[in-house]
Amino acid sequence: xxVKDCIAVVTGGxxxxxxxxxxxxxxxxxxxxxxxxxxxxxxxLAKELGKGAIYAHVDVADExxxxxxxxxxxxxxxxxxxxxxxxxxxxMGKLIGKNGPTPLDHFKKVLDVNLIGVINVTxxxxxxxxxxxxxxxxxxxxxxxxxxVAAFEGQIxxxxxxxxxxxxxxxxxxxxxxxxxxxxxxxxxAPGIFETPMMASLPEKVRxxxxxxxxxxxxxxxxSEFAQLVLHLIExxxxxxxxxxxxxxIRMQPK
Numbered sequence: 001x002x003v004k005d006c007i008a009v010v011t012g013g014x015x016x017x018x019x020x021x022x023x024x025x026x027x028x029x030x031x032x033x034x035x036x037x038x039x040x041x042x043x044x045l046a047k048e049l050g051k052g053a054i055y056a057h058v059d060v061a062d063e064x065x066x067x068x069x070x071x072x073x074x075x076x077x078x079x080x081x082x083x084x085x086x087x088x089x090x091x092m093g094k095l096i097g098k099n100g101p102t103p104l105d106h107f108k109k110v111l112d113v114n115l116i117g118v119i120n121v122t123x124x125x126x127x128x129x130x131x132x133x134x135x136x137x138x139x140x141x142x143x144x145x146x147x148x149v150a151a152f153e154g155q156i157x158x159x160x161x162x163x164x165x166x167x168x169x170x171x172x173x174x175x176x177x178x179x180x181x182x183x184x185x186x187x188x189x190a191p192g193i194f195e196t197p198m199m200a201s202l203p204e205k206v207r208x209x210x211x212x213x214x215x216x217x218x219x220x221x222x223x224s225e226f227a228q229l230v231l232h233l234i235e236x237x238x239x240x241x242x243x244x245x246x247x248x249x250i251r252m253q254p255k
Contacts, residue, residue, distance in 0.1 A: 001135050001142060003231050004029030007077045009070060011035040011060050011121055012087030014042035016196040017146065020223030021084055021230050026052035028231065033073035033080075035060060035087065035121070060087050060117030066124050074128065081132055081141040083125035084230060088114045088146065088164075090198050092157045107160040114164030118145050122175065122186075130182045137237055140183035144233050145172065147190040149245060153252035165190070169243050176241030185240040187233050192247025194221040214248040221246065 008025055012018035013034030019041075022032045026049045035058035036042045042055035054076050056069035073080055091110055093102045122143050129141030147168040154162025168188055176186040193199070193210050199220060202210075211219040229246055233239055 001081065001139055001234055001237070003234055005135070006030035006082050006234055007032075007073070007080055008082035008084050009033045009035055009073050009080055009121065009125055010084045010086060011058070011117070012085075014038040014045060014055070016086070016198075017191070017194065017223050017226045018084070018086035019045060020227040021086060022053055023049070024224070024227035024231055026050075031077050033069065033076065035066070035069050060085075060121055061112040063120060063124075066120050070124055070128060079132060080125055080128045082234060083121055083129075083141075083143045085118045085121055085143070085145045087117055090161055093160065094157050095159055107163070110160035111164050111167070114161070115167040118168055119171065126179055126182065126184055129184050132183075134183055138183045139185070139237055141185075142234055143175070143179065143184065143186045144230055145186070145188040147172075147188050147243065149190055149192050149247050149250065149252055151190055152245075155252055156255045172243050173241050180240065185237070187239055187241070188243045189226065189229055189233075190243055190245045190247070191226055192221060192245070192250045194223060194226060196223065214250045216248055218248075221248065 006025060010018050010022050010032050013022045014036035015038060022034055025032045032053050034042050034055045039057055046053045046055040056072045058069035059065040089110060093106050095102060132140040134140050145168050148165040150158050150162045151165035151169045172186060172188045179186050199207060
């Protein structure tokens with residue numbers, strides 16, 4: 001598939017890694033429907049990018065909400081052949097906090113958004129991709145999920161986050177095996193520490209220190225670098241069933 005032929009739904013598309021991905025897709029001639037809950041940002045970005053992008057208010061963990069977003073993408077662009085899952089939350093919390101065990105709802109919320117949300121969007125998007133006319137080699141679509149290095153080296157306080165991202169890594173191969181029967185590829189990117197809204201909330205000294213933890217380059221990753229990999233995964237048909245670390249060789253410490 002060529003990027004210029006790509007019609008993608010991008011979760012978390014109004015900011016961070018998702019926004020960079022939407023911008024990259026549209027700049028190369030592709031089209032994107034942003035799924036997000038940040039209405040003001042999403043609508044402003046869609047207006048800025050013009051006919052190549054639209055915004056849909058979507059809760060990724062809600063079936064009806066996602067289906068409505070997919071319907072909007074289909075009605076506007078005529079179909080869907082890519083699902084790029086960037087939406088996620090990074091709530092920190094120890095198993096045992098100062099007031100005792102962390103409330104179970106804390107863990108459920110993170111898993112609902114980060115893992116169930118990915119499965120929800122993927123299953124409904126792939127259902128549509130199966131109806132597509134195939135490209136070269138029978139390809140009908142591609143799914144790109146976002147995990148994290150926390151899937152492999154979770155830090156103290158990241159029990160829920162690491163579980164959710166580890167789950168994305170765990171479902172990658174079985175999804176790729178099943179979806180290969182439909183002409184749909186599935187891959188996962190596991191970013192390290194990137195310049196995202198979550199990082200922007202930290203003091204500059206803290207961000208600089210985090211950047212120095214990266215072996216090379218000694219800085220935080222740019223969302224545009226994440227987007228570059230997404231574009232390559234869309235076009236390289238031989239990459240299937242892979243989890244790719246995008247982290248400058250960082251290996252996270254316990255805390």
